Amino acid sequence: MVRSRQPFRRRTWNPLPWILIGGAAVAAYLFAPSRQTGQGLISASDHVYYRHCADARAAGAAPIYRGQPGYREELDADSDGIACEPYRGD
Numbered sequence: 001m002v003r004s005r006q007p008f009r010r011r012t013w014n015p016l017p018w019i020l021i022g023g024a025a026v027a028a029y030l031f032a033p034s035r036q037t038g039q040g041l042i043s044a045s046d047h048v049y050y051r052h053c054a055d056a057r058a059a060g061a062a063p064i065y066r067g068q069p070g071y072r073e074e075l076d077a078d079s080d081g082i083a084c085e086p087y088r089g090d
Contacts, residue, residue: 050075053084062086 048070050056056064056075062084064071075083 050084056084 048061050059050061050064050070050072053062053075056062056070061070063086064075064083066076066081066083071083073079
């Protein structure tokens with residue numbers, strides 16, 4: 001008895017699941033909620049770093065309040081929540 005062989009079927013690659021996964025990842029990235037801070041909404045792309053207060057003043061960002069992009073405890077000399085504040089003339 002001779003068995004008849006079935007013809008070889010090549011599996012085709014279905015891109016639809018990968019398109020759906022990629023689309024969901026892009027949507028999650030684009031529509032991700034911003035993180036909440038004390039001063040308001042700041043998105044993840046608003047990370048700013050000033051090495052010295054002179055850099056913040058040159059960028060026009062001084063004074064920087066706690067919760068705003070660029071604020072660091074190291075720039076706040078008197079720990080009052082305002083970094084790179086102007087010097088008092090007294």
